[in-house]
Amino acid sequence: MSDNKAKGKSASSSARTVHDASLVRMVDIHKWFGKVCALRNIDFHVNHAEIVGLVGDNGAGKSTLIKILSGFYTADRGEIYYEGKKVDIANPKVAKQLGIETVYQEQALAPHVSIARNVFMGRELTKILGFMDRGRMDEESMGAITKLGLRIKDPEAMVEALSGGQRQGVAIARVLHFKAKLVVLDEPTIALSVKESQQVLDFVQQLKAEGISVIFITHNIFHVFQAAERFFILSHGEALTDVRKEDTDIDHLIDLIVSGRTEMK
Amino acid sequence: MSGNTGQGKRVLNTFIRMRSLNVFIIFALLFTVFTIFSPGHRFSSKENMLVFLAAGSEYNIVALVVGMLMIAGEFDLSVGSILVFTSYVFLSLFNTGINILAALILTLCSGAVLGFINGIITVKAKIPSFITTLGAMLLWRGVTLFWSGGEQGGLDFTQNPVIFKAISGVVGGLIPAQFIWFVGITIVIALLIHYHKFGNWIFTTGDNKMAARAMGINTDAIKIICFVIVGAAVSFAAVMQMFRAATFSARAGDGWELKAIAAAVVGGTALSGGIGSIIGVFWGAMVISVIVMRIAYWWTFTVFGVIIVATAIISRVIDQRRAMLGADR
Numbered sequence: 001m002s003d004n005k006a007k008g009k010s011a012s013s014s015a016r017t018v019h020d021a022s023l024v025r026m027v028d029i030h031k032w033f034g035k036v037c038a039l040r041n042i043d044f045h046v047n048h049a050e051i052v053g054l055v056g057d058n059g060a061g062k063s064t065l066i067k068i069l070s071g072f073y074t075a076d077r078g079e080i081y082y083e084g085k086k087v088d089i090a091n092p093k094v095a096k097q098l099g100i101e102t103v104y105q106e107q108a109l110a111p112h113v114s115i116a117r118n119v120f121m122g123r124e125l126t127k128i129l130g131f132m133d134r135g136r137m138d139e140e141s142m143g144a145i146t147k148l149g150l151r152i153k154d155p156e157a158m159v160e161a162l163s164g165g166q167r168q169g170v171a172i173a174r175v176l177h178f179k180a181k182l183v184v185l186d187e188p189t190i191a192l193s194v195k196e197s198q199q200v201l202d203f204v205q206q207l208k209a210e211g212i213s214v215i216f217i218t219h220n221i222f223h224v225f226q227a228a229e230r231f232f233i234l235s236h237g238e239a240l241t242d243v244r245k246e247d248t249d250i251d252h253l254i255d256l257i258v259s260g261r262t263e264m265k
Numbered sequence: 266m267s268g269n270t271g272q273g274k275r276v277l278n279t280f281i282r283m284r285s286l287n288v289f290i291i292f293a294l295l296f297t298v299f300t301i302f303s304p305g306h307r308f309s310s311k312e313n314m315l316v317f318l319a320a321g322s323e324y325n326i327v328a329l330v331v332g333m334l335m336i337a338g339e340f341d342l343s344v345g346s347i348l349v350f351t352s353y354v355f356l357s358l359f360n361t362g363i364n365i366l367a368a369l370i371l372t373l374c375s376g377a378v379l380g381f382i383n384g385i386i387t388v389k390a391k392i393p394s395f396i397t398t399l400g401a402m403l404l405w406r407g408v409t410l411f412w413s414g415g416e417q418g419g420l421d422f423t424q425n426p427v428i429f430k431a432i433s434g435v436v437g438g439l440i441p442a443q444f445i446w447f448v449g450i451t452i453v454i455a456l457l458i459h460y461h462k463f464g465n466w467i468f469t470t471g472d473n474k475m476a477a478r479a480m481g482i483n484t485d486a487i488k489i490i491c492f493v494i495v496g497a498a499v500s501f502a503a504v505m506q507m508f509r510a511a512t513f514s515a516r517a518g519d520g521w522e523l524k525a526i527a528a529a530v531v532g533g534t535a536l537s538g539g540i541g542s543i544i545g546v547f548w549g550a551m552v553i554s555v556i557v558m559r560i561a562y563w564w565t566f567t568v569f570g571v572i573i574v575a576t577a578i579i580s581r582v583i584d585q586r587r588a589m590l591g592a593d594r
Contacts, residue, residue, distance in 0.1 A: 092479075092481075093481065096481070102479075104475075104479065107473070107475040107476050107479050108476055108479070109473065109476055110468065110469040110472035110473040110476050110477065110539060111472060111473065111539075112468070112472050112535075112539045112540045113465070113468050113469055113472055113539070117465050117468070117469075118469075120465075121465065121469050121476065121477065121480040121482070122466070122469075122477065122480035122481045122482045123480070123481075124462035124465055126462055129461075130461050130462050130463065131456075131460050131461050131462075132460060132461065132462055132465065134460075
């Protein structure tokens with residue numbers, strides 16, 4: 001299924017018709033901001049129900065790549081294939097319609113609004129004339145939260161009362177409920193305790209069990225090594241490596257990130 | 266014993282959860298105290314109550330919509346000036362002799378336009394509404410003074426008995442029409458912001474604009490709509506005041522901006538946005554207007570100052586507890 005380890009690493013920029021099993025494939029992506037080249041020649045893909053760690057130092061281009069995928073930026077060059085079809089992700093709405101959902105830690109939830117209302121923020125369930133169906137919102141948000149393995153008693157409680165790990169859980173439950181196929185988690189463990197980070201990693205496994213693909217962005221390889229099946233490492237806008245977990249180990253990855261140099265073979 | 270304290274704690278927790286109940290109790294206490302200490306308990310006399318409910322409701326309506334705007338994360342310091350400006354708009358329209366209902370509707374539209382200007386400048390120029398509406402406050406009062414020459418103008422509503430009754434009559438000899446409007450507007454806004462999806466957009470916009478936007482909510486549009494509602498509601502209060510007083514005064518609405526914010530804060534609205542309840546603001550406005558009614562003019566400022574800071578501190582403590590217990594409005 002994932003015979004594309006070598007292919008992903010290659011710097012080939014030739015456009016190709018893709019008949020593969022991957023959920024999303026970004027081919028030959030380039031992005032400039034003025035004269036600065038933020039991304040150069042990136043080939044990146046995610047398979048169905050796969051957990052990919054997108055790793056790189058600050059300024060490596062992780063966010064830029066993800067913002068192209070989620071429609072906030074458009075690439076200056078390159079193509080995106082989604083479920084085998086070429087797509088034009090012109091804005092975030094298109095990404096959402098495709099089933100690509102991004103979870104930003106700081107931007108995900110409104111702290112003084114109830115859990116249920118956060119889950120349905122912007123997509124409220126309504127009865128008549130736009131009045132909210134609060135009963136169903138409570139019920140369905142609890143359903144998604146429970147499915148994720150998160151234990152919360154009261155969907156009417158405010159998000160402010162939750163721990164950092166639980167908050168991530170609510171944000172992830174939201175994308176689970178809205179049938180995301182690919183979830184991008186942007187530094188989901190950055191401000192969390194060890195125990196809470198573990199909780200988030202459990203959520204990630206649960207997403208995979210539901211058949212959802214996950215891109216886990218972090219600048220800290222230790223945060224993602226346990227959870228991810230494949231690592232895509234960026235440095236200064238270029239792909240350093242794209243390697244499956246069984247073909248590498250953490251020391252090797254650290255070496256790569258620190259040296260910032262592409263593997264020479 | 267332990268069962269007793271457990272129950273006591275439950276009562277306390279219920280009390281903390283019900284933010285609007287806290288404010289109602291403050292109102293009830295003030296009302297009782299003022300009644301007891303007024304000579305011959307004149308405070309709660311029918312005449313006094315009619316004035317309290319009629320004149321108070323004009324300001325209360327303004328407080329209500331200002332509270333809603335604060336939940337969306339914005340301020341409006343220009344409400345007093347919108348009030349005086351739209352009062353003069355109404356007076357001018359009335360003097361042309363056009364149909365009074367048309368004059369009323371045009372006045373509401375003028376208020377909505379002023380609100381729209383506040384909103385569009387705030388969101389498009391990305392400057393704090395505190396500044397936008399501070400400018401608007403000075404501008405519209407200045408324009409009104411210039412336009413009216415600072416004069417007073419009388420209105421005669423004897424030709425329009427029906428609409429006069431509807432806006433400033435007394436229902437059943439007991440309840441002023443203004444108070445019924447106030448209650449009605451409270452119900453509509455409460456339904457809108459606590460039960461309608463639009464309300465969820467207002468709360469999330471005020472609470473975490475980035476999150477709301479990431480979820481596809483047009484936060485700019487939400488804020489502009491709230492400003493427009495404020496402008497329209499304020500101009501309605503202006504018309505009410507004109508009907509009741511039958512006169513235009515260039516000083517109308519002076520100081521209302523801060524009183525409205527005070528009412529919202531006393532009612533549990535956070536200055537930072539995202540927190541508040543319309544029923545809380547209802548009782549907050551009643552608290553402020555009962556103080557205005559009872560206490561001599563020079564004392565009101567002193568009392569407001571103390572009440573605003575005190576309630577802000579109490580709110581902070583209560584809201585921390587509330588977060589743990591879940592929120593009831």
